[in-house]
Amino acid sequence: MLDPVSRVRRFNRAVTSAVGALDTSFLGRGRPLGAARVLNAIGHGRTDVGDIRDYLALDSGLMSRLLRSLEDESLIETTAHADDARRRIAKLTHAGKREFNAYEAISNRQAKDFLDHHTQREALLAAMDLIASALGRDVTSLDEMDPRSDEARYCLGEYYAELARRFKQGFDVKLSRDPEAKDMVRPRGSFIVAMSDGLPLGCVGLKGSNSEFSEIKRLWVAPAARGLGLGRRLMDAAEKAARELGIAVLRLDTNSALAEAGQLYRRTGWTEIPRFNDDPYPDLFFEKHL
């Protein structure tokens, strides 16, 4: 009935009116939308005035006036940046935090209402994650993080859960050669998490060693972000980190049940090699010279 382009456009119309409804309810707090948006950007942790201006695509004159109006309401305070006195840093005051929380409550309420009015919660959330990841692909950043950070542990938990689902014999981390965290922290190695607007979408570990090769471990991409080339980006980032650390040979192990992973490795210059460890789970082994 509808061609793909029409379906995308139908989606656009539906969300446009939903977005408009949220804007309207923001107006209920008696402040123009522009000022409300700046206040919310600051509340969400954007303190650098230039950063906010870019994010909201505001003219510098307009931005300045919006800051002034928020200051007049005693909702924010601005100070000079410690390293560069030209730049200004904006922070919420107590009253500002209260007001920000009120906006948050409106947004949360709207989101909760949406979920409460639908029975297919999980399907809707999965669809929303997928679309948000697709729309935000170019803003997905790859950040080096400690493998013991919340974000990294979230990714690893999801990774293990997925292996348990996909391996016929299940998966128990303890039976696998679990790399120690310190081997995946500079200067020995690295751990990279793909973050999209606060949601971890994938990870990869580079495990340094004293042997003649280092290893890629724990490559995982969230279901909501598959098909967007994120696995490739993570691998590229891991290889880049390896080069920076002076690593010349990389190896990895995987299981033939993870077909996408095997395909990715073959397509990106990895060659299959014989088993090089006695981990019970993998049955496929690859190597790449940098």
Add this chain to the structure above:
Amino acid sequence: MLDPVSRVRRFNRAVTSAVGALDTSFLGRGRPLGAARVLNAIGHGRTDVGDIRDYLALDSGLMSRLLRSLEDESLIETTAHADDARRRIAKLTHAGKREFNAYEAISNRQAKDFLDHHTQREALLAAMDLIASALGRDVTSLDEMDPRSDEARYCLGEYYAELARRFKQGFDVKLSRDPEAKDMVRPRGSFIVAMSDGLPLGCVGLKGSNSEFSEIKRLWVAPAARGLGLGRRLMDAAEKAARELGIAVLRLDTNSALAEAGQLYRRTGWTEIPRFNDDPYPDLFFEKHL
């Protein structure tokens, strides 16, 4: 990592910026957004000025001025409504159609770019359909249509395809007791299609007869709209139509492979009865007195 409300809000942020980008590219045609929106509403077939005003939630004064500005550009012409000279009808001129097409091209291009940049087209489209249907639930209208209309035939095609997928023995319309179209048109019966912003999301047929009962046939809800209560709304509309036509007893047949349907019938006052026809596909039979 993220609770459901945060996931909805992440989605909101992602689509807000996407919607903003489209608005910005609309501005590229040198016309304020308000005027562009009115022009597009007319182009999409909304000719009644009051209807457009409601749709875009515009003040009547503002609306009037926007119409005037489009007339000054020779993009539209307005005439009085044939039956009610108070109401005005707006139509695109030649130049207006050209301009409308230019906006369409922008929207289509944006949608196409989005699809072209992602490999998971089908998954994305399915997610978009689901969300658009969920967001637009309250604007899904149930329209009585001829079962031979494009919309009805689309629904029936999808319905048969789904039966073929879900029945172990497949499904062949010719073997089933295909109700004749004229039995599902007033005054004998009715055929109702659920339309959401141009996309048919479901259907149901009320098949009149000369026997002591009439039948409900062809209840179908698009996968993108399941869990939104549409099946129930369709059934309610069919029963309402039956009452209007003076029908006292309704029957229907279904198959136990269609579990959702059976549940719906039981929950809405239908009682199971013995087989009342020799159609090879159904194995469950229901009746309801109105």
Add this chain to the structure above:
DNA sequence: CATGATATCTGACTAAAGTCAGACATATGC
């Protein structure tokens, strides 16, 4: 055909958003 309801339009506003040139202070590179 008088009365009240309805649809649109006009005039007279206000508020919000956006633009642009220049001022000013501070940083960076030679």
Add this chain to the structure above:
DNA sequence: GCATATGTCTGACTTTAGTCAGATATCATG
């Protein structure tokens, strides 16, 4: 240290959006 670049701010605008109180024409009803 000087020229140049950068980040923010101010003043002086224009445009767009939105509001509200009538005016006007038409329709529906008894």
